[in-house]
């Protein structure tokens with residue numbers, strides 16, 4: 001199995017506070033890997049390091065074998081590293097299709113396109129691609145609805161489509177199931193299954209253990225910025241250090 005992403009001795013400090021420490025783990029291609037751990041363990045910081053929001057303090061991040069730590073964020077996106085955020089970043093007053101087109105515009109435009117009026121850039125192919133993708137996921141009827149009027153579960157999946165329209169190799173999801181009810185969670189699950197069938201590699205931060213168990217083949221557990229366990233769900237579930245980390249967090253709460 002080839003490794004799409006490979007973190008080696010990754011560290012990140014904010015001032016004197018080291019929030020990721022000598023972290024090494026691999027993300028195998030065409031699988032789903034979960035990054036879990038108590039609040040404040042450093043999970044979102046790892047996403048920010050991989051996507052290039054923050055520079056690393058030390059260590060390397062290899063994507064398809066080449067080190068990307070010095071690559072600006074926009075080039076990482078162009079290479080196929082996509083992300084969706086904990087808080088949905090769609091524009092509520094715009095329609096679903098316009099939100100998807102803005103996503104395309106931001107990730108796929110060439111340098112001089114930014115100087116052209118936006119409406120000219122909205123070419124026919126993008127609209128067709130966005131509509132086809134909405135229909136493929138059973139959301140075609142929402143194309144012209146303002147995003148702000150849609151149920152939360154639908155908005156989450158529109159946000160997913162926005163992140164995957166450019167056919168990324170890897171998609172990082174920060175708490176995708178948070179705030180969803182049971183049926184919305186099932187729909188999200190089947191959406192992610194389709195992405196996996198298409199060959200998209202997933203890296204997921206999530207607190208819902210049932211969701212992780214059913215979606216992710218591999219789990220990496222962080223505590224205080226360090227990896228304390230890694231393996232299948234059943235392997236990490238029975239790990240003594242993992243139990244202590246979660247128990248400690250519960251007792252502190």
Ligand SMILES: Nc1ncnc2c1ncn2[C@@H]1O[C@H](COP(=O)(O)OP(=O)(O)OP(=O)(O)O)[C@@H](O)[C@H]1O
Nearest residue numbers: 014017019037038039040041042043044045046205
């Ligand atoms: N920009 C920043 N400046 C200073 N400290 C930060 C910054 N970003 C994160 N931290 C700190 O790094 C630590 C790890 O935060 P991070 O958000 O990565 O944790 P997390 O595991 O994603 O937590 P949660 O599950 O609560 O989202 C926390 O102590 C946080 O306060």
